[in-house]
Amino acid sequence: MGRRFEPDGAYFLDQMAALNFWKASNPKMIYPIFTSRLNISPLARADAKEFSDYRSDPEIARYQSWDTPYREAQALALIESQSGIELPPKGEWLQLAIRRSDSDELVGDLALHALESKREFELGYTIAKAFQGRGYAREATAALIDFLIRNQGARRFIATPDSRNLPSIKLLISLGFVQKPEKSWSEFFKGEDVTVDYFELVHTQ
Numbered sequence: 001m002g003r004r005f006e007p008d009g010a011y012f013l014d015q016m017a018a019l020n021f022w023k024a025s026n027p028k029m030i031y032p033i034f035t036s037r038l039n040i041s042p043l044a045r046a047d048a049k050e051f052s053d054y055r056s057d058p059e060i061a062r063y064q065s066w067d068t069p070y071r072e073a074q075a076l077a078l079i080e081s082q083s084g085i086e087l088p089p090k091g092e093w094l095q096l097a098i099r100r101s102d103s104d105e106l107v108g109d110l111a112l113h114a115l116e117s118k119r120e121f122e123l124g125y126t127i128a129k130a131f132q133g134r135g136y137a138r139e140a141t142a143a144l145i146d147f148l149i150r151n152q153g154a155r156r157f158i159a160t161p162d163s164r165n166l167p168s169i170k171l172l173i174s175l176g177f178v179q180k181p182e183k184s185w186s187e188f189f190k191g192e193d194v195t196v197d198y199f200e201l202v203h204t205q
Helices: 009-025 045-055 072-081 136-152 166-174
Strands: 038-042 093-100 106-114 120-127 156-159 185-189 192-196 199-202
Touching: 038 136, 045 072, 045 106, 093 136, 106 136, 120 136, 136 166, 166 199
Parallel strands: 120 156
Antiparallel strands: 038 093, 093 106, 106 120, 156 199, 185 192
16 A cells, blocks of 8 residues: 565575574564454465465555566565564564455455554555455454554654555545545555545554
8 A cells, every 4th residue: 555665585594693583572463453354464385385376466566566467476575574573673564464354364464564653653554356346444443553653662653655546545544544634645656647645644642
């Protein structure tokens, strides 16, 4: 949904020492996170084929940072780079699988970006076309927000959808996100001049 930098395999190898140190010292979250229909946990190697398949769909990738086709080797590199990570270190992203609890099917993923403050996160979400229109993205995103507030003391969330991605914007508004027009920006993206909107959710209790 939002723009996010996904480095190549060489970058991942350069980061492994720092990530391994972080894994040894950072308290872990507890997965899976359950909703009435779904469960959420880090992507596994077995997800690589399905993950690459839906990321290769041009309609899915239209507003996202990756190009198509998104190959299985790319999916594996991303998944392996995040092995053992349950909460991303500052400045990093973590992809979380969204699965149906009744069938264990991979329906999509959540993207979690740790911002400068340990209580602030950027969120993104992608749902495979076959599973769209069923409320899975909202259900999973709401569960992750609630979990981060209750278990990590999170206080602020942001999201940066393409202004043309109306379903994503509608979802954010339904979750209580507020648009901040002064923080939106324009960029040249995939051959087009586009506007990226900025949404924010602040938990004050």
